Amino acid sequence: MKMKTLTVTELNNYIKRILDNDFILNNLLVKGEISNLKYHSSGHIYFSLKDTTSKINCVMFKSNALELDFKLEEGMEVIASCRCSLYPGLGSMQLYINKLQKEGLGELHIKFENLKNKLAREGYFDQEHKKTIPKMPRRIGVVTSETGAVIRDIINVTRRRNSLVDILLYPAQVQGEGAYKTIIAGIEFFNKNKNVDVIIIGRGGGSIEDLWNFNEEDLAKVIFKSKIPIISAVGHEVDFTISDFVSDLRASTPSQAAEIAVPLQEEIFSEIDNYKIKLNEIIDKKLSYERERLLNYKKFLSLNNPEIIISNSYLELDRLKNALNKIIQNKMETEKMKLKSLSDILQAHNPINVLNKGYTIIKDNKDNIISSKDEINNLDEINIIFRDGKINGKFTSLN
Incomplete structure (x- = not known):
C-alpha cells in the first residue's frame, strides 16, 4: 500500500480538523498561572498558562477581552473557559479563551x-x-x-x-x-x-x-x-x-x-443669568402684548362709550327731527297748495261773489232757494239776499 505524501499545510489542517471536531477539546476548563502576558494594540490578549511542569499558549480575542471585569497580571491564577485548536501557520497548538475567572473566586462569580x-x-x-x-x-x-x-x-x-x-x-x-x-x-x-x-x-x-x-x-x-x-x-x-x-x-x-x-457653581450662576434674560424677554413680550390688548380695548370702549353713543343719538334725533320737520313742511306746503286750489274753486263758485256783481238770492222762509217764478206764487213771504244784507217781505203778484 502506497502512502500519500502530505504537505506541511495539509498535515496541520488535518490535525486542526481532528482537534476542532473533538467535543472535549471544544469545551474545556483549564486552570493555570498566567505568564508571557501581552495586551496587543488590536485589543487581543496573548499569554501562556502554565503549572509546575507544563505550558500552553493562549489567545483571547478582543470581543471576549472586553467582557473581562478585572485586569490580567503575571502570575495570576485563573480558570479559563476555552477550546483547544491548532494554529496552522506555526503548527502550534493553543487555547482560544472565551472567559476567565480568578482561581478561588469561582463560587463568588x-x-x-x-x-x-x-x-x-x-x-x-x-x-x-x-x-x-x-x-x-x-x-x-x-x-x-x-x-x-x-x-x-x-x-x-x-x-x-x-x-x-x-x-x-x-x-x-x-x-x-x-x-x-x-x-x-x-x-x-x-x-x-x-x-x-x-x-x-x-x-x-x-x-x-x-x-x-x-x-x-x-x-x-x-x-x-x-x-x-x-x-x-x-x-x-x-x-x-x-x-x-x-x-x-x-x-x-x-x-x-x-x-x-x-x-458647578459657575454653571448654576450662568444658567440663572440665562433664565433671567429669558424671563425678562418673556415679561417684555407679555407686557407688549398686554399693552396692545389694552389699547384695543380702549379703542373699543371709545367707540362704545355711552356718552358718545348718547351724543350720537342726539345727533341722530336732530337729524330725524329735521327730516321729520322737512317732511311735515313739505306736506303742509302740498296741503296748502291743495287747499288754495280748492279755495280758488270755492271762490269761483261762491254765490257771494255773484252778489257782488249786483245779483240777489231769493229764498223762502224755510231757507230754500227760489229758482222759478212759479214757486213764488204759493208763498206768502220771501227773503231777498243782497251783497250787503237781506230783506224779507210779502210778495204780491202783479198779474
Missing part, C-alpha cells in the same frame, strides 16, 4: 451572576424604575466609611465645584462580614428623615471578596425601594456590583459620583 440574573428578571434593573438625579441638590447624603479615601474625595470634589452644597455623612462599614447592614441603615436613615436630595453609596476598589457587601440581595432591595435617588460609586471603573445595576446611576469612582451629583 457564579453567585454574583445568579443573583444578577434573578434581579434582572424581577425588573430591579429596568430603566423605567430609575429616579432622576436632581440638577441642583442642596444637600448630599454619603453612606461610606468615615475614615476612608471615599469621603475625602467626595468632599474635595464638592468643595471645588460648589461651596453651597452641604454633605451629610452616615458612617458605615464597607468591608467585612455584615457590613452591608450598616449601608442599609444609612439609606433608611436618609429616607426616614428626608434630609438630603441625593445619596451616594461607595467605597474604593478591591477584589470581588472586598466588594461583596455591595452584592447582597437585601441591600439591592433597599436601594430599589429608596424614595431618594441613589448614585452607586463602588470600586474602580472596571469593578461592577449588584448595587451599580440597581442604583439610579452608576459612577465609575466616588470622585465621579460627586461630579455627577454636584453642579
Whole structure:
C-alpha cells in the first residue's frame, strides 16, 4: 500500500480538523498561572498558562477581552473557559479563551451572576424604575466609611465645584462580614428623615471578596425601594456590583459620583443669568402684548362709550327731527297748495261773489232757494239776499 505524501499545510489542517471536531477539546476548563502576558494594540490578549511542569499558549480575542471585569497580571491564577485548536501557520497548538475567572473566586462569580440574573428578571434593573438625579441638590447624603479615601474625595470634589452644597455623612462599614447592614441603615436613615436630595453609596476598589457587601440581595432591595435617588460609586471603573445595576446611576469612582451629583457653581450662576434674560424677554413680550390688548380695548370702549353713543343719538334725533320737520313742511306746503286750489274753486263758485256783481238770492222762509217764478206764487213771504244784507217781505203778484 502506497502512502500519500502530505504537505506541511495539509498535515496541520488535518490535525486542526481532528482537534476542532473533538467535543472535549471544544469545551474545556483549564486552570493555570498566567505568564508571557501581552495586551496587543488590536485589543487581543496573548499569554501562556502554565503549572509546575507544563505550558500552553493562549489567545483571547478582543470581543471576549472586553467582557473581562478585572485586569490580567503575571502570575495570576485563573480558570479559563476555552477550546483547544491548532494554529496552522506555526503548527502550534493553543487555547482560544472565551472567559476567565480568578482561581478561588469561582463560587463568588457564579453567585454574583445568579443573583444578577434573578434581579434582572424581577425588573430591579429596568430603566423605567430609575429616579432622576436632581440638577441642583442642596444637600448630599454619603453612606461610606468615615475614615476612608471615599469621603475625602467626595468632599474635595464638592468643595471645588460648589461651596453651597452641604454633605451629610452616615458612617458605615464597607468591608467585612455584615457590613452591608450598616449601608442599609444609612439609606433608611436618609429616607426616614428626608434630609438630603441625593445619596451616594461607595467605597474604593478591591477584589470581588472586598466588594461583596455591595452584592447582597437585601441591600439591592433597599436601594430599589429608596424614595431618594441613589448614585452607586463602588470600586474602580472596571469593578461592577449588584448595587451599580440597581442604583439610579452608576459612577465609575466616588470622585465621579460627586461630579455627577454636584453642579458647578459657575454653571448654576450662568444658567440663572440665562433664565433671567429669558424671563425678562418673556415679561417684555407679555407686557407688549398686554399693552396692545389694552389699547384695543380702549379703542373699543371709545367707540362704545355711552356718552358718545348718547351724543350720537342726539345727533341722530336732530337729524330725524329735521327730516321729520322737512317732511311735515313739505306736506303742509302740498296741503296748502291743495287747499288754495280748492279755495280758488270755492271762490269761483261762491254765490257771494255773484252778489257782488249786483245779483240777489231769493229764498223762502224755510231757507230754500227760489229758482222759478212759479214757486213764488204759493208763498206768502220771501227773503231777498243782497251783497250787503237781506230783506224779507210779502210778495204780491202783479198779474
